[in-house]
Amino acid sequence: MIEKKYEFSGILRFNHWVRVVTMLVLVVTGFYIANPFIIPYTSDEPVNFMNAYWRMWHIVFGFVLIGSTIIKSYLFIFDRQSRNERISFFDFLSPRIWIQQIKYYMLVGRHPDNKGIYNPLQFIAYFIIFVTLFLISLTGLILHVHVYHEGMGGILFDSMRYVEVLMGGLATVREIHHITMWIFLLFIPVHIYMAVFNSVYGKSGAMDAIFSGYTWHKKHKDKK
Numbered sequence: 001m002i003e004k005k006y007e008f009s010g011i012l013r014f015n016h017w018v019r020v021v022t023m024l025v026l027v028v029t030g031f032y033i034a035n036p037f038i039i040p041y042t043s044d045e046p047v048n049f050m051n052a053y054w055r056m057w058h059i060v061f062g063f064v065l066i067g068s069t070i071i072k073s074y075l076f077i078f079d080r081q082s083r084n085e086r087i088s089f090f091d092f093l094s095p096r097i098w099i100q101q102i103k104y105y106m107l108v109g110r111h112p113d114n115k116g117i118y119n120p121l122q123f124i125a126y127f128i129i130f131v132t133l134f135l136i137s138l139t140g141l142i143l144h145v146h147v148y149h150e151g152m153g154g155i156l157f158d159s160m161r162y163v164e165v166l167m168g169g170l171a172t173v174r175e176i177h178h179i180t181m182w183i184f185l186l187f188i189p190v191h192i193y194m195a196v197f198n199s200v201y202g203k204s205g206a207m208d209a210i211f212s213g214y215t216w217h218k219k220h221k222d223k224k
């Protein structure tokens with residue numbers, strides 16, 4: 001008998017897809033900023049501003065990403081429905097679950113009975129992604145205060161300059177911002193592969209969870 005389990009709330013799923021879209025836009029526009037691959041037609045008039053437009057969209061989506069990261073962090077800490085994410089931390093602390101999970105991935109064992117919804121390897125991968133999100137947002141803000149000196153740029157200027165010095169100067173900040181992008185670029189294909197693997201091999205419809213919110217599990221014999 002198969003039972004339906006509600007794993008991800010509507011806001012959590014919406015937030016996930018916001019991050020997918022923002023990251024896509026940020027990677028494309030970021031590559032352009034690093035190495036402008038389209039050159040506008042030449043004109044005597046100062047009307048092209050191609051670079052500035054790409055950078056503007058990069059920054060707009062950058063702030064959407066920062067907002068979505070703040071919302072996700074809030075949900076992880078306080079949201080009732082996200083409790084199943086929080087308790088994954090206890091699975092992460094259990095050596096037995098680590099071993100069972102690795103055996104499962106090596107196709108020589110069955111899936112452990114986790115308390116939470118993330119296995120220990122997933123939990124540590126998502127933790128690293130959150131540290132990376134924090135780092136790319138911080139370095140993005142430092143770069144931002146050098147581009148726009150009014151509004152948010154002006155408010156953050158002094159504090160960001162302080163962090164910039166701690167990081168070793170603007171050139172290093174730019175380098176860190178660029179390199180952290182590659183952590184996402186390496187993570188994304190592995191993330192998609194693992195989601196498909198768990199969905200197909202685990203027969204739990206894990207992929208559905210991020211669309212509908214539900215996964216499917218075999219009912220234990222002792223339950224009705």
Ligand code: HEM
Pocket residue numbers: 022023026027029030031033034055058059061062063065066136137139140141143144145147174177178181184
């Ligand atoms: C997934 C997230 C992000 C990715 C993949 C990304 C990628 C990049 C890349 C590759 C560059 C070019 C660096 C270089 O010159 O080599 C860049 C520049 C920049 N990014 Fe991001 N970025 C992200 C998030 C952010 C955020 C959250 C902000 C903050 C609002 C931001 C603001 C900026 C600014 C201001 C620049 C410099 C523009 C300039 O040099 O004129 N980025 N980004």
